[in-house]
Amino acid sequence: MTDEVRAAMNELFAAERRLRGRDPHRAGDLSATQVRALFQLERGEACTAGELAKRADLSPASMTALLDQLEQSGIVERRRSEKDRRQVIVSLTDAGHEVLAAKRARIEERTREVLGVHNDEELDAAARVMRSLVELLDSLGK
Template identity: 45%
Template sequence: MTVEKVERAVEALFAAYRRLRGREQQRGDDPSGAQLRALDSLYDSAANTTTGATARQLADFADVTPATMTGLLDALEVKGIIRRERGITDRRTVNIVLTDRGQEVVTAARARWRERWDNALGDVPAEDLQATVRTLAKITQIFDDM
């Protein structure tokens, strides 16, 4: 295995991810990948706090601009998946909170993703998966250092 083959595999991975994002934009009802990343963050933060998160925090987590996140949240709010609440101690702050329906959406999405990953990688030995994680961490560092 050469470094060039790894480069080509990473390029193929990025291309597949771009195709996935394109398909997400064509589906009207399901939350997009960026919306799911934000919802996932909200779901996890709900275990630690009852105040939710700000749009800025969610934008950072989902790796989108705050303006983009605002649009994504508008769509989720219309669907009844999130709600916006004023901060208790600082009324200028607007926190984003998952609704019960939002929690159901995240739970179902996590189950679908887990099933896909388990089906695709369930037969891969643990040592190979650990090596993959180490290699992906190095590749991530390459991009972060650029």
């Protein structure tokens, strides 16, 4: 049974790597990395690029490039902090909130389609197993 869980975990990691590696198929569409960063920005609202990089688990250089693209698309805006003029604060624009809401709706719809075949007991068990795997992975790095 452990081998089956390990194999499924490797398949999940591979699917996640494929998702991260995919460029958007259509002009104006967001990459998985951009979506992850935007969800983190939405969750915590306005913050510095460095804070957002930490939340989204990206390097500061990657975050700067990502924000450049998102700002050009009108999805985020950067402005000087009123409290500390050395800091630049990133926030979602109204258009960014709309784009993110549409993306979230598509993700939630697809999630319901894929996970809807499982009952609550199966989903609860899957969540417990995934949390155990998180604990395993975190403990391997210590």
